Amino acid sequence: MDGARQMVSVGIDIGTTTTQIIFSELTLVTVARAGQIPRLDITERRVLHESEIVFTPLLDAETIDAQRLAEFLRQEYQRAGIAPQQIETGAVIITGETARKKNADQILKAIADLAGDFVVTVAGPNVEGMIAGRGSGASSYSRQHFTTVTNIDIGGGSANSAVFRQGKLAASAAMNYGGRVIEISDGMVRAITRAGQWIMDSAGVYFAVGDRPTLADLHRVTDAMTEVTLHLIEGSTSPLAAKLYQTPPSPVSGRGKPVMFSGGIGYYFYDPIPLSTVADVSRHGDIGPLLAESLRDCPALHGYTILRPAETQRATVLGASSQTLILSGSTIWADQSILPLKNVPVIRPDLNEKPLNADTIAAAIGEALRRWDLNLDSDFFAVSHEFSHSLDYPQLVQIAQGLVNFSRSLPASRPLIAIIKQDYAQALGQTVKGLVGSRPLLVIDQVGLEEGDYIDIGAPLMDGRVVPLVVKTLIFYH
Amino acid sequence: MDDQHLEEIVNAVLKELAAMGIAPSSRTARSAPARPGESPPEVVIDLGDPATPAARGSPGVNHPADSDGLTALMETTPARIGVGRSGPRLRTRSLLLFQSDLAVTQDALMRDVDIKLLDEFNLFRVQTRITGGKQEYLLRPDLGRQLSNEARRVVAERCVKAPNIQLCVGDGLSAAAIEANLRKIFPVIEAGCKTGGLSLGTPFFIQYCRVGVMNDIGDLLHPDVLILLIGERPGLGRADSMSAYMAYRPKSGDTDAERDVICNIYDGGTNPLEAGAYTLQLAQKMIRSQASGVKLKLMEK
């Protein structure tokens, strides 16, 4: 069997309050399965270096200091003894409020040379929750224990829930509150976010920037946050929750199932500190530790099995560095000359309830493509599809023919890229190749994608039989 | 042992039991086969079909501590876990499922492959040296590894010699496996040969086929790679699984060490379309390396 192969992966988490970076080494091993087609698996994820957790450098409340941020990251590369060129994969995740800050694009530019060629940028409330839940260990716990676990990651400005059922993401949701909705130093309120104001209004607590709130007042604020956290867990809502939700409530309720807390709030949830004064509470300049205490004291949560995750504060950055790479199925069809590819948009033709014949398929792909404003002479794109049932040969031929008919509308040298969920890539690739002539062709499987996803596809591994992929969504909050 | 002999033993035992004062219970008597002249007893089974996927997946344990977990655990294996029991015994549901699955297995093993299917792919039919039907096939694997003289003559006469790929189909231990997968895998292999620029020999079907018959075919036709699609020994209730045994330039004296196998081909294992494409990829590798089996594996190191 082919030997193991290592990949260095980076995770960068730029949060509302803090920024962290972790370097990991992923080990990819060919797993022989008696009598079956060998498969490539990520068998080990080892942390090579983890940074301190630093405050995200800001120019003002609205703007991240991109230069200082890049400086911090550069320093950490040096400390780790890792050059940007060594990085093969990974993710930069800009979470919560930060992603709304005006200069997200500028940040990405400033760190572009550090992030290596295959590092992707991910954002979007659903992705955040999933990455935090994978990084915290909730996902693997649910797989190992054949159970359903809800991971609640609360940071400075965002709260994300992700429900994992036997290792798979079943649902997610997000709200925009966190420990930093109110900033306090020297006993005085320095800032209140819009979400913070809503929470205070709902709790019937009144103070303003410059005031010196009592511990009891702050407690009422964090109790109201605890209440919306319950809604986040249970997929329910309230007038306050409705304002804070950035997604629809989770379609899968975590009620009665084990829960894990991660993020900065998760840290203080499991390792509480005594909080008898406002000064105790605001040791980080916000009310995070008090929110953790409110959660601990919440009677409704006492009915839950609360599990301690493997990672709390570092869940997101660890998830970004070690859990974003996925591998295709091990029977694919790849003209290696066109790989690697970056930033390929995914289009999903609507084939539901349509007969699987070549003309319908070609028309549906053309239709889906029109939704995008792509320059077909220069832009790559991938067609993605899932079949709801097993295919027979005539259906396979129709699908292949549909792809080929569609490809005639493309310039001759443009590659045809198809990505399917079920394990048919090699058969489909072979069939398309027989019809399409010299057009470069890439057909990969066992990857489920949504319209609006962007993917990076790395150079093939394992004798050309597997490709690594990273799925990202570039949809920022607006 | 024939049926008459069996019946004699049963009667003798019953007589002995009667002599000891132990009579069959009235319930046993009621479900006994009807005697001539009597109307058959009415059997009422107040159970749904235990063989549906939903019924197979539903736990039989009463009041499980973690019912989600139990269902999830059951989904990870076709083994009969989480089925519960009634006192020390199997539940009726488990017993019926077991019997029904065993019947599926036996049918697949004892039945012949549908001739219509073979005609669809223009497969002519030859036989190994088995002459006494499936019973002999099961008892004499050695004869199942050799083509009959008639078969040798027909194969030599009708088949293209020295193709890149020779494709053969054998019933092996499951007719159902061939019927479930041939329509899907055959055209993929055929089309793949064309795309890959490989010549495909004249395919044919072998009845009462064992894997070892590949040597005889190699001696007669000298293909670069021989692919034998053959029914796998069925598992309980799962009879659709087919294997592709493959060898580079097979010849008499070769053993399984010179062969490769891709197993578990069915919708549920490696689907037959994908398996067809993979089989050809492996065949091309065998041709490139001029080896198969253990030798090919060692070359990879």
Ligand code: B12
């Ligand atoms: C029955 C069986 C056996 C029996 C065969 C008994 C016999 N003489 O008939 C025994 C127990 C001896 C056996 C041994 C081995 N087997 Co076995 N066996 C099977 C099984 C359960 C069914 C095979 C079948 O239905 N064949 C069809 C009938 C019609 O063929 P047959 O002509 O009657 O029997 C021949 C084949 O079964 C063949 N055979 C059996 N196993 C293997 C393995 C390989 C690599 C090859 C090339 C041939 C081969 O040997 C028989 C004599 O020629 C399959 C499981 C499956 N899903 O297919 C595993 C399976 C084929 N065996 C497997 C393995 C690994 C082996 C061993 C290498 C185990 C070992 N490490 O020693 C040995 C090799 C034996 C050999 N022939 O050289 C793997 C093959 C994986 C692979 N592709 O490499 C399988 C798929 C099981 C698994 N999932 O692990 N096996």
